[in-house]
Amino acid sequence: MDANGIIHRADADDRPRPRSMTTDDTVPDPLEEQLPAVRTALAEASRLLACLDFDGTLAPIVDEPDAAAPTPANEAAVETLADEPAVTTAVISGRALADVRERVDGPSIYAGNHGLELERRGSVAVHPVARKRATRIERACEALETVLEPIPNARIEDKRLTATVHVRSVPPAAEPVVERRTREIVDRFGGDELEISGGKQILEIEPSIPWGKGNALELIDAELPDDTVALYIGDDTTDESAFRAVEPDGFGVLVGDDEPSAASARVASPAEVASFLEWLGETGVELLAE
Ligand SMILES: O=P(O)(O)OC[C@H]1O[C@H](O[C@H]2O[C@H](CO)[C@@H](O)[C@H](O)[C@H]2O)[C@H](O)[C@@H](O)[C@@H]1O
Numbered sequence: 001m002d003a004n005g006i007i008h009r010a011d012a013d014d015r016p017r018p019r020s021m022t023t024d025d026t027v028p029d030p031l032e033e034q035l036p037a038v039r040t041a042l043a044e045a046s047r048l049l050a051c052l053d054f055d056g057t058l059a060p061i062v063d064e065p066d067a068a069a070p071t072p073a074n075e076a077a078v079e080t081l082a083d084e085p086a087v088t089t090a091v092i093s094g095r096a097l098a099d100v101r102e103r104v105d106g107p108s109i110y111a112g113n114h115g116l117e118l119e120r121r122g123s124v125a126v127h128p129v130a131r132k133r134a135t136r137i138e139r140a141c142e143a144l145e146t147v148l149e150p151i152p153n154a155r156i157e158d159k160r161l162t163a164t165v166h167v168r169s170v171p172p173a174a175e176p177v178v179e180r181r182t183r184e185i186v187d188r189f190g191g192d193e194l195e196i197s198g199g200k201q202i203l204e205i206e207p208s209i210p211w212g213k214g215n216a217l218e219l220i221d222a223e224l225p226d227d228t229v230a231l232y233i234g235d236d237t238t239d240e241s242a243f244r245a246v247e248p249d250g251f252g253v254l255v256g257d258d259e260p261s262a263a264s265a266r267v268a269s270p271a272e273v274a275s276f277l278e279w280l281g282e283t284g285v286e287l288l289a290e
Pocket of ligand 1 (some may be wrong): 029053060061063068094166168199202204238
């Protein structure tokens with residue numbers, strides 16, 4: 001685990017780098033510095049695709065995952081943006097689709113489980129390999145409930161296609177035990193078919209397939225006019241693939257500090273996300289080409 005509480009996947013030499021890091025990543029500019037470029041891109045586009053992460057972006061990070069909720073300002077700004085005819089609004093979350101859908105109203109598109117399930121036009125598509133491996137996730141979750149039961153505040157979130165082991169409220173001395181037991185269980189029930197990645201004070205157990213939020217975003221974008229400008233706002237390691245999907249023609253906006261990212265702009269908090277979404281709903285949409 002690093003100083004920011006982010007648990008990175010165990011790096012064997014032949015494994016991909018943690019998804020937050022590539023050698024091309026740089027520190028994003030404060031959003032104000034990128035606003036002229038955002039204005040220009042909007043003026044050259046006929047449509048805006050606004051894709052939003054949930055935890056840490058629309059909703060402040062809290063100790064209890066079930067208690068996460070969008071700030072009232074974000075709730076209102078998302079609904080306003082979603083009502084705009086020239087804007088397609090999507091939430092792309094690491095949570096299960098049914099979970100995140102309950103937490104945010106307005107968008108016409110939702111992706112859950114880091115893009116493994118995608119709801120649009122009234123139907124849900126599930127990645128076929130992830131669907132096949134759901135039984136392994138279920139078995140791993142059952143075993144984790146047993147082996148992590150003695151660890152105070154270790155929490156397992158079974159999301160059917162993936163699972164999250166939360167360590168935010170686990171005593172620091174017990175975190176290595178949680179990580180070791182989780183790896184043992186994933187090896188036993190997942191073999192080569194499951195892997196562990198990182199996030200904010202979590203271990204994400206997921207099918208070992210090259211699919212992430214960026215792939216879901218590309219599927220959504222592919223159905224929109226060519227002159228659509230795409231935007232993605234997110235705060236965590238799994239958001240990096242979505243930043244890469246929108247950059248450099250669109251805009252990735254990191255919610256966080258001055259850390260390297262594939263996003264070109266950054267804001268500090270969900271409150272600043274709301275201000276940007278409000279600006280997009282009031283001013284940004286007016287800039288879109290007729
Ligand atoms: O892609 P996201 O929508 O940001 O989802 C990523 C994970 O978010 C949740 O966990 C995080 O938020 C919790 C509530 O604030 C916090 O307690 C936890 O420490 C964070 O990692 C969610 O519970 C996970 O399922 C998502 O994968």
